Amino acid sequence: ALMEIVSEPDLRSSAEAAECMKKLRQILRYIGSCDGDMEKGSLRCDANVSVRLKGSSTLGTRCEIKNLNSIRYIVQAIDYEIQRQIEILESGEEISQDTLLFDVALGKTKVMRNKEDASDYRYFPEPDLLPVEVSQEKIDLIQ
Numbered sequence: 001a002l003m004e005i006v007s008e009p010d011l012r013s014s015a016e017a018a019e020c021m022k023k024l025r026q027i028l029r030y031i032g033s034c035d036g037d038m039e040k041g042s043l044r045c046d047a048n049v050s051v052r053l054k055g056s057s058t059l060g061t062r063c064e065i066k067n068l069n070s071i072r073y074i075v076q077a078i079d080y081e082i083q084r085q086i087e088i089l090e091s092g093e094e095i096s097q098d099t100l101l102f103d104v105a106l107g108k109t110k111v112m113r114n115k116e117d118a119s120d121y122r123y124f125p126e127p128d129l130l131p132v133e134v135s136q137e138k139i140d141l142i143q
Contacts, residue, residue, distance in 0.1 A: 014078035077102035
């Protein structure tokens, strides 16, 4: 079965993203949801990366790096993408909202497809699936 976890963590570095994925993988393994074997495709990460000007509270244009299959590649891809976006902005150009792949051999992100606008990133609820609500009692029992 496929499970997609969409979160809103406010991560400030590739190291924080790596720690977040390590914890998520640990939790999923512990509850028996999956084996967490990223190299075999049991767990993947899509990372949204955007930078902002120093002193600004507004994030810039977001690019999404798809299907990262190891903690090491998550770090490498995010670090590369941060630097790429900084270089684009420093050269006076604009960042286009793209979906990217990480080329492991080159250590670079490359465009998979361009996003027309931010609405391409929206998540739509599946009408046939009910929301999962876990009671505090169940959480306490699992802990």
